[in-house]
Amino acid sequence: MTTFTPLPSLIGGLLIGFSTLLMILWLGKIAGVSGIVGQLWSAAAGDRAWRLAFISGLMLAPLLYVCWAPLPAVQIATSTPMLVVAGLLVGFGTRLGSGCTSGHGVCGLSRLSLRSLVATLTFMATAILVVWLLRHA
Amino acid sequence: MSSVIALLAGVIFGLGLIIGGMTNPAKVLAFLDIAGDWDPSLAFVMMGAIAVGFFAFRVARRQAISRLGLPMQLPATTLIDRKLVLGAILFGAGWGIAGFCPGPAVASILIGGREVWIFVASMLAGMGLYTWAARRGWL
Numbered sequence: 001m002t003t004f005t006p007l008p009s010l011i012g013g014l015l016i017g018f019s020t021l022l023m024i025l026w027l028g029k030i031a032g033v034s035g036i037v038g039q040l041w042s043a044a045a046g047d048r049a050w051r052l053a054f055i056s057g058l059m060l061a062p063l064l065y066v067c068w069a070p071l072p073a074v075q076i077a078t079s080t081p082m083l084v085v086a087g088l089l090v091g092f093g094t095r096l097g098s099g100c101t102s103g104h105g106v107c108g109l110s111r112l113s114l115r116s117l118v119a120t121l122t123f124m125a126t127a128i129l130v131v132w133l134l135r136h137a
Numbered sequence: 138m139s140s141v142i143a144l145l146a147g148v149i150f151g152l153g154l155i156i157g158g159m160t161n162p163a164k165v166l167a168f169l170d171i172a173g174d175w176d177p178s179l180a181f182v183m184m185g186a187i188a189v190g191f192f193a194f195r196v197a198r199r200q201a202i203s204r205l206g207l208p209m210q211l212p213a214t215t216l217i218d219r220k221l222v223l224g225a226i227l228f229g230a231g232w233g234i235a236g237f238c239p240g241p242a243v244a245s246i247l248i249g250g251r252e253v254w255i256f257v258a259s260m261l262a263g264m265g266l267y268t269w270a271a272r273r274g275w276l
Contacts, residue, residue, distance in 0.1 A: 002158070002161070002163055002164040002167045002176045002178075003176070004176050004177060004178055005158055005178045005181075006177075006178060006181050007181075008156050008157065008158065008178075009156075009157045009158055009178040009179065009181035009182045009185070010181040010182070010184065010185045011153075011156055011157070011185065012152075012153040012154065012155070012156035012157020012158065012159070012182050012185065013153065013157055013181060013182035013183060013184060013185020013186040013187075013188075014153070014185040014186070014188065014189055015149050015150070015152055015153030015156065015157075015185075016149075016150055016153035016154065016157065016182065016185070016186040016189075017153075017185055017186040017187065017188060017189025017190045017193070018149055018153075018189050019146045019147070019149040019150035019153060020146075020150075020186065020189070020190045020193060021189055021190065021192070021193035022142055022145065022146040022149070023142075023143070023146045024193055024194060024197045024203070024209075024211075025193060025196060025197055025200075025203060025204055026139070026142045026146075026203055026204045026205050027139050027142060027143060027146075027203055027205060027207055028197075028202065028203035028205075028207040028208055028209040028210050029143075029207075029210055030210070030211075030212065031146060031150060033150075033238075033239040033240040033243060034239040034264075037239060037243065037261075037264065038264040038267070038268070041268075042268060049139070049140045049143075050139050050140055050143040051143075052140075053139075053140040053141070053143035053144040053147065054143040054144065054146060054147040054150075055147060055243060056144060056147060057143065057144040057145065057146065057147020057148040057149075057150070057151060058147040058148070058150055058151040058240065058243050058244045059147075059151070059243060059244065059246050059247050060147070060148055060151070060247075061147070061148050061149075061150070061151020061152045061154070061155060061244055062151065062155060062160070062244060062245070062247060062248045063247060063248075064148060064152070065151075065152055065155050065156075071155065071248060072155065072158065072160065072161055073161055073163075074160060074161055074162070074245055074248065074249045074250075074253070075161055075162060075163035075164075076162050076163075076235070076236075076249075076252040076253075077162075077163065078162070078234060078235045078236070078252070080252075080255060082234055082235065083235055083252055083255045083256045083259065084255060084256075084259045085231070085234060085259075086230075086231040086232075086234035086235035086237065086256065086259070087231065087235070087237075087242075087255070087256040087257065087258065087259025087260040087262070087263060088231070088259050088260070088262060088263040088266070089227045089228065089230050089231030089234070089263065090228055090231035090232060090235075090237065090238065090239065090242075090256075090260050090263060091231075091259065091260035091261060091262060091263020091264040091265075091266070091267070092224075092227055092263035092264070092266055092267045093223075093224045093225065093226070093227030093228030093229070093230070093231060093263070094224065094228045094238075094239060094264070095224070095263070095264050095267035095268070095271075096220055096223060096224030096227065096267055096276065097220065097221050097222070097223070097224020097225040097227070097228055098214070098220075098221065098224065100228060100238050100239045100240070101232075101238040101239075101240065102150075102238075102239070102240050104225075105183065106183070106186045106187060106190055107190060107194070108212075109183075109187050109190075110186075110187050110190030110191045110193065110194045111190075111194045111198075111211070111212075112191075113212070113215070114215065114217065115214065115215050115216065115217050115221060118217050118221065118222065118225075119221055119222075119224075119225040120225075122221075122222055122225035122226060122229060123225040123226070123228045123229035123232060124169075124229065125229065126225070126226045126228075126229025126230055126232075126233065127169045127229040127230070127232040127233035128169050128170075128171055128233070129229075129233070130169075130229065130230050130232075130233030130234060131166055131169040131170045131233045132170070132171075132172055134233070134234070135170060135172075135173060136172050136173065
């Protein structure tokens with residue numbers, strides 16, 4: 001059980017939005033994490049540095065955050081075999097569907113892309129269904 | 138210069154995920170659990186992100202090159218096909234099992250410990266599996 005945090009969540013969202021703004025207006029790139037990570041190895045040499053930089057920034061964020069406040073808990077109740085299954089599904093699925101919560105959910109919906117709306121509604125509905133099956137069925 | 142901006146954007150993205158509560162899988166699952174003790178916080182993360190993103194992409198659409206002189210790479214595909222829907226279903230299933238999507242998982246690598254590493258390693262394996270299968274023309 002977690003508490004409803006509308007204001008911090010809205011502020012967090014604005015920051016994520018600002019990050020996508022930097023990426024598109026300065027670099028001309030979509031801030032989609034699954035695409036940035038998934039194409040890291042196959043990318044041409046000149047297309048790799050910005051990907052590594054973005055991923056490094058993402059990984060460094062919690063280390064900067066702790067300088068000013070304690071980190072929120074990372075609560076994982078999923079068993080190891082299920083974590084492996086979930087990871088495989090997320091990795092394969094985001095590449096097959098060309099995006100995840102950031103690429104389709106944030107950037108795609110911001111662009112008013114129908115393709116991303118279909119993807120977002122599909123992964124949201126599936127995730128809600130899976131949680132219902134695991135917790136209530 | 139583009140790497141400096143990308144690093145900064147990554148840090149801001151990560152801070153947004155932490156402040157927004159998305160790095161805690163329990164909170165993400167509480168958002169997805171509409172039949173249980175529902176925590177609608179993550180809808181606010183989406184609203185905040187799209188409020189800024191909407192403006193950003195409106196500006197981007199009118200420009201051929203970025204502020205750093207790079208080509209504006211807006212997705213050209215509008216196709217709604219089986220790959221898109223099947224991919225979203227598989228991703229949604231994984232997201233619903235663990236409460237992790239790619240951004241928060243990567244942002245938690247240095248703080249989350251063993252479980253996060255297992256998830257991220259499996260996610261990378263899943264991505265690799267896709268690339269391998271796609272190269273063979275199976276997808």
